[in-house]
Amino acid sequence: xxxxxxxxxxxxxxxxxxxxxDHAGRTFAIYRSPDDEYFATDGLCTHxxxxxxxxxxxxxxxxxxxxxxxxxxxxxxxxxxxxxxxLKTYPVKVDAGKVLIQVG
Amino acid sequence: xxxxxxxxxxxxxxxxxxxxxRLAVENGLAAAEWYHTDIPRKQMKELMQRSDQPAIRDTIxxxxxxxxxxxxxxxxxxxxxxxxxxxxxxxxxxxxTDSRWHECGHGTAFRTQWMNDAVYQLACFMIMRNPxxxxxxxxxxxxxxIIVGRDPEIAVxxxxxxxxxxxxxxxxxxxxxxxxDMVRNAAGVISAAEKTFIPEQEQPKAIRIARIxxxxxxxxxxxALYLHSWLPLxxxxxxxxxxxxxxxxxxxxxxxxxxxxxxxxxxxxxxVLMNPISRFIYWNMNxxxxxxxxxxxxxxxxxxxxxxxxxxxxxxxxxxxxxYREMTPAxxxxxxxxxxxxKRALPPTAKxxxxxxxxxxxxxxxAE
Numbered sequence: 148x149x150x151x152x153x154x155x156x157x158x159x160x161x162x163x164x165x166x167x168x169d170h171a172g173r174t175f176a177i178y179r180s181p182d183d184e185y186f187a188t189d190g191l192c193t194h195x196x197x198x199x200x201x202x203x204x205x206x207x208x209x210x211x212x213x214x215x216x217x218x219x220x221x222x223x224x225x226x227x228x229x230x231x232x233x234l235k236t237y238p239v240k241v242d243a244g245k246v247l248i249q250v251g
Numbered sequence: 252x253x254x255x256x257x258x259x260x261x262x263x264x265x266x267x268x269x270x271x272x273r274l275a276v277e278n279g280l281a282a283a284e285w286y287h288t289d290i291p292r293k294q295m296k297e298l299m300q301r302s303d304q305p306a307i308r309d310t311i312x313x314x315x316x317x318x319x320x321x322x323x324x325x326x327x328x329x330x331x332x333x334x335x336x337x338x339x340x341x342x343x344x345x346x347x348t349d350s351r352w353h354e355c356g357h358g359t360a361f362r363t364q365w366m367n368d369a370v371y372q373l374a375c376f377m378i379m380r381n382p383x384x385x386x387x388x389x390x391x392x393x394x395x396x397i398i399v400g401r402d403p404e405i406a407v408x409x410x411x412x413x414x415x416x417x418x419x420x421x422x423x424x425x426x427x428x429x430x431x432d433m434v435r436n437a438a439g440v441i442s443a444a445e446k447t448f449i450p451e452q453e454q455p456k457a458i459r460i461a462r463i464x465x466x467x468x469x470x471x472x473x474x475a476l477y478l479h480s481w482l483p484l485x486x487x488x489x490x491x492x493x494x495x496x497x498x499x500x501x502x503x504x505x506x507x508x509x510x511x512x513x514x515x516x517x518x519x520x521x522x523v524l525m526n527p528i529s530r531f532i533y534w535n536m537n538x539x540x541x542x543x544x545x546x547x548x549x550x551x552x553x554x555x556x557x558x559x560x561x562x563x564x565x566x567x568x569x570x571x572x573x574x575y576r577e578m579t580p581a582x583x584x585x586x587x588x589x590x591x592x593x594k595r596a597l598p599p600t601a602k603x604x605x606x607x608x609x610x611x612x613x614x615x616x617x618a619e
């Protein structure tokens with residue numbers, strides 16, 4: 148349950164941006180908010196399995212690059228058509244300049 | 252540009268629940284991975300950035316043009332002087348709303364989402380597209396662009412129904428279908444085709460909107476009867492007919508005469524260079540290959556995107572007239588051979604088409 152995995156260095160992600168992280172056959176999206184906080188969700192849009200890391204981060208929203216579906220990446224909430232199913236989120240911490248996510 | 256035809260006899264089944272719908276799934280054409288030109292993430296982020304300013308500016312001009320042309324049409328109603336005003340009003344109502352519906356549906360016109368939603372609802376009413384149904388149909392159009400049996404927004408099916416095309420310059424067929432769909436939805440009925448792309452939880456919203464719209468049209472007709480005048484209908488409803496010409500003229504160029512059942516937008520979409528007035532009405536959707544390849548890029552950034560990736564795209568069609576000069580003969584050829592299409596030539600700097608997927612047999616991956 149407490150599988151903390153190093154995803155990247157904190158500086159690898161620009162502020163208000165997202166990065167893809169693949170681990171053990173799964174894909175995640177790691178976000179850095181405009182307030183310099185880090186978050187993590189499943190990497191694929193719940194609508195049509197497109198990588199969210201190619202999308203656009205605006206404030207606390209990640210917009211899918213294929214159909215412009217929007218999620219709150221902090222909570223995983225789907226924010227309207229064409230996405231209807233929430234994203235799974237994962238705990239994140241920054242330790243010694245490394246971004247760790249709990250993938251369990 | 253290369254003209255391609257195949258001797259394979261393959262009448263297409265455009266039904267979303269028919270044979271080609273099933274074959275598209277079996278052949279991997281549904282929800283496939285499409286070709287994209289490589290753009291570094293930093294540049295892509297800059298292109299995707301949202302801003303309220305360009306769309307607010309354009310929307311102020313747009314609404315002002317609506318008000319001035321409507322005022323002129325009302326003031327001069329009964330004389331020939333009303334004609335130029337209603338021509339402008341109708342073109343705004345029956346054509347510019349096509350691009351506003353589209354861009355605001357993507358959520359890219361404004362950064363502020365309620366602004367996108369407000370213009371989307373207004374434009375949907377005028378262009379007579381149920382905002383729920385068409386949001387989902389357009390989602391499918393982007394997933395499965397011009398895939399037979401999957402894309403609900405194929406404007407010209409093969410063999411082309413040219414009478415329908417001509418009638419739609421006056422909105423006749425589209426408006427008739429829009430009205431019958433509205434009445435059906437208002438009665439609480441969602442069709443089998445609609446059920447293939449509208450999630451169940453969204454369907455009641457489509458019904459609610461149809462009922463509101465029906466009430467507006469009934470009120471408009473009642474007012475026209477009360478006033479013994481066509482004027483209310485010339486301002487609400489009929490402009491979808493007499494003003495449709497521009498959106499049909501530009502819309503046919505998006506994919507007309509090009510390949511179907513491919514997964515490379517360079518093969519099935521057309522970028523056309525246009526005059527500034529048409530680009531204002533059309534909100535830069537003339538950069539159609541670019542839009543399909545990168546739907547996250549707002550309309551005001553499409554010219555910049557075009558400059559950035561044109562080395563990897565077919566040369567843009569130089570004008571609307573040039574587009575019709577290449578598209579019309581292709582439509583006529585498709586009357587005799589529906590497998591005929593125009594294959595767009597790539598510049599030497601472009602990454603080649605994947606010939607394993609996009610051979611010169613246009614139905615190789617589709618319905619056989």
